[in-house]
Amino acid sequence: MLWNALTIAVREIRRNLLRGFLTVLGVVIGVAAVVIMVSLGQGATESVTSQVESLGSNLIMAIPGTGVGPSGGSAPGFRLSDAEEIAAGVSGVRAVAPLRMVGAKAVYLQEDWSTQAVGTTVDYFSVAGWAFAEGRPFTEAEFVGARPVCVLGNTVVSELFGQQDPVGARIRLKGLTCEVVGVLAAKGQGAMGQDQDSVVVLPLSTVQRRLAGRLGDRDVDRMMISARDGVSADRVVRDVTDVLRDRRGIRAGEDDDFSVLDTKEIADALSSTTKILTYLLGAVAAVSLLVGGIGIMNIMLVSVTERTREIGLRMSIGALPREVLLQFLVEALVLSLIGGLVGIVLALVVSYVLAQAMGIPYIIDPRINLVAFAFSAAVGVVFGYAPARRAARLDPIEALRFE
Amino acid sequence: MTSRAPIIQLRDVTKTYGAGSTAFRALNGIDLDIKAGEFVAIMGSSGSGKSTLMNILGCLDSPTSGRYLFAGCAVEGLSKEQRALIRRHYLGFVFQGYNLLARTSALENVELPLLYRGMSRGERREQARRALDAVGLLPWRHHASNELSGGQQQRVAVARAIATSPRVLFADEPTGNLDTKVSREVMELITDLNRTQGITAVMVTHEPEMAGYADRIVTVVDGTIASDSRRRGDGVESEVA
Ligand SMILES: Nc1ncnc2c1ncn2[C@@H]1O[C@H](COP(=O)(O)OP(=O)(O)OP(=O)(O)O)[C@@H](O)[C@H]1O
Ligand SMILES: [Mg+2]
Secondary structure, eight states: OHHHHHHHHHHHHHHTHHHHHHHHHHHHHHHHHHHHHHHHHHHHHHHHHHHHHHTOTTEEEEEESSSSSGGGGGSOOBOHHHHHHHHHHOTTEEEEEEEEEEEEEEEETTEEEEEEEEEEOTTHHHHTTOOEEEEOOOOHHHHHTTOOEEEEOHHHHHHHHTTSOOTTOEEEETTEEEEEEEEEOOOOBOTTSOBTTOEEEEEHHHIIIIISSSTTOOOBOEEEEEEOTTSOHHHHHHHHHHHHHHHTTOOTTSOOSEEEEEHHHHHHHHHHHHHHHHHHHHHHHHHHHHHHHHHHHHHHHHHHHHTHHHHHHHHHTTOOHHHHHHHHHHHHHHHHHHHHHHHHHHHHHHHHHHHHHHTOOOOOOHHHHHHHHHHHHHHHHHHHHHHHHHHHTOOHHHHHHOO | OTTSOEEEEEEEEEEEESOGGGOEEEEEEEEEEEETTOEEEEEEOTTSSHHHHHHHHTTSSOOSEEEEEETTEEOTTOOHHHHHHHHHHHEEEEOSSOOOOTTSBHHHHHHHHHHHTTOOHHHHHHHHHHHHHHTTOGGGTTSBGGGSOHHHHHHHHHHHHHTTOOSEEEEESTTTTSOHHHHHHHHHHHHHHHHHHOOEEEEEOSOHHHHTTSSEEEEEETTEEEEEEEEOTTSOEEEOO
8 A cells, every 4th residue: 555655656746747847946055954954053163163173183272251152251361471481381382472462453544454462471482383484473572672673464464464574574563563573474364263363462561551542551361382292282381270279379279260271172173062953953943944945835735726626536446534644644755855865865965066166175964965955854744634535535525526 | 128227327416616615516406327338428518527437437436415326225325435336347537638557558458457366367468358359459459558548548448448348437538638520430339339349328528529439428517417308210309208
């Protein structure tokens, strides 16, 4: 009986391909949306992880507050002396770069560009892996003297100077005039899709005294620590934590009010955000699959009315109500399965193209394809039921007389 | 010929549509016997109850009261499903509108009732071809139904009705949509199937010429049988006792 229903349903679909296409369009789009969203999200997660990990396994971050992101706002910042003590006192540490970041508008003649001013030490360039395209880093003397000198990221150069040579020029940052001494080689997009080259690097002392809003500000927002080769990151994290607890006067038994993370932990923290986003997007897309199901129900209800005479004929030649029910259910199921398959193929193509365009890895996750496929089958059965039942309840005489 | 037992026996059958003040009695005490192998035409004016009678005979509907024995079995009390199974296994239908599946080949249309009998693919093909051959449309088997003329479509419908070798073939105004020439072809086809294959045929028509092809003419007036005449071999009509 099931095989029979399948034969009849497939013939019925073949008989009116356009109707079938319109019926499943919603499911095709719904399934494609789910699969595209999730696979792009997974690609983004993958790209975050791999970019952070490409920073090298010996990079460690110290951030006030616990957890990555805006949650750590209330904890006090670090001091330059924290960085100095870590550099001097923790044996596994190669160098420490304290960072103070201030949003600032950079102005050169008529051009301006909103960017990030980073105050740091000379070690920053090696710790963060910057190469110089032109010029030089600021010197120790310039650092100590809090001189108004700066090093520009590639984006800032192209926005302010175009093709001109910026080295030696003077730009204005929030009212501070400073001389450009060097240009950083481009790095491209960062782990979260931000432009890493939109940056102006200055001596920490210059930023603290002359750019930060408050007078006598000595805060440091975070520290980038690079461990010596061959030293376990875990040990350095532990030692740095001990030093910082001591310096911040945290007693035994009290919780840290700062985090020290190695690259793996940073990657995990960042990718957990994109993972949540992925599931959110997937859920939104799943709603469109649901709407696709309602589309199936809608068109099948119309088609039951349109096919009333056909149903009457089938019943008059001996089709049982439950066979008519089964026929319509199987029809809805077959259609939505085809829709699911087409949607998956469409999603594979579209997410490949989008992944290329967005420069993120192209990931095929069989699980999400399976789930979307199963979901489309469920949609077919659930939303095919009402029309099928309506068809099965028709009276053969009235159905045959239907105009 | 007269010794054969009736395949259809109606006893005091009534059919009432609606209830209460709007109730309408479409059939009012019908007694009718039809023997296997007969070709019966049911005539009458519009609204007299021909289709109602036909629907009951064809187990599409059940009578409000009275008895209906089909091949000796009482069918008046059967459920919808049981009636559907009787139609599936013993009856064939031809309607005024041909009711073929559009965009479907003649062969697949004829296969349809065989599909519901759960026949294997090979058997189905074979039997459908034989039925199409019987109505002279074998060369047209791969044409979609909407590519055929009205007369051809009705012949496909006849082939569909006889493909299952039914005990009785029911036809409600089979020539209602056809012109005279094509109507005659269809009538000759049904007559031929009745004569050569012994298929019992019951046909509703209001055209005396088409009724003339039948062995027996039952006339319905206001839900009762007003006359029932049988044509002898010599063409002379006589009243059935
Ligand atoms: N489903 C129904 N509900 C109510 N009344 C009905 C129904 N079907 C038929 N009738 C009534 O029963 C009477 C007989 O109808 P029937 O269809 O049997 O007539 P008929 O002889 O086939 O007429 P025609 O030649 O026009 O087809 C008519 O008066 C019709 O209005
Ligand atoms: Mg009628």
